[in-house]
Amino acid sequence: MIKEYDDTLVVKLSDFGLVKIPDSTLTTVNTEFxxxxxxxxxxxxxxxxxxxxxxxxxxxxxxxxxxxxxxNT
Structure with a gap:
């Protein structure tokens, strides 16, 4: 996502880290919220x-x- 702030383009990236690979040992469905x-x-x-x-x-x-x-909180 790109937005302009003070005449400068800023790229924003997000990784929510929520998608879990069922057979992976790196993640678990019991991850703390x-x-x-x-x-x-x-x-x-x-x-x-x-x-x-x-x-x-x-x-x-x-x-x-x-x-x-x-x-919006």
């Missing part, structure tokens, strides 16, 4: 129910911030 842009429903539902709706939640929060500069 951290991060500002994570869907709060994950605290209740758990990462084992993680799906595209949770990824979309985080992505829309980031896009909103990039476009407006606000976190």
């Amino acid at each position: 951290k991060g500002y842009f994570n869907d709060p429903a994950l605290v209740v539902e758990g990462f084992n129910t993680y799906g595209i709706v949770h990824e979309t939640y985080a992505l829309t929060r980031v896009i909103y911030f990039v476009m407006t500069g606000k976190t």
Whole structure:
């Protein structure tokens, strides 16, 4: 995502770190919930129910911030 700040183009990249490879030993579905842009429903539902709706939640929060500069909290 690219946004202009004070006549300078700034590129913003995000890695939510939520997608888990089931057979990987590097990640687990029991990962501790951290991060500002994570869907709060994950605290209740758990990462084992993680799906595209949770990824979309985080992505829309980031896009909103990039476009407006606000976190809407």
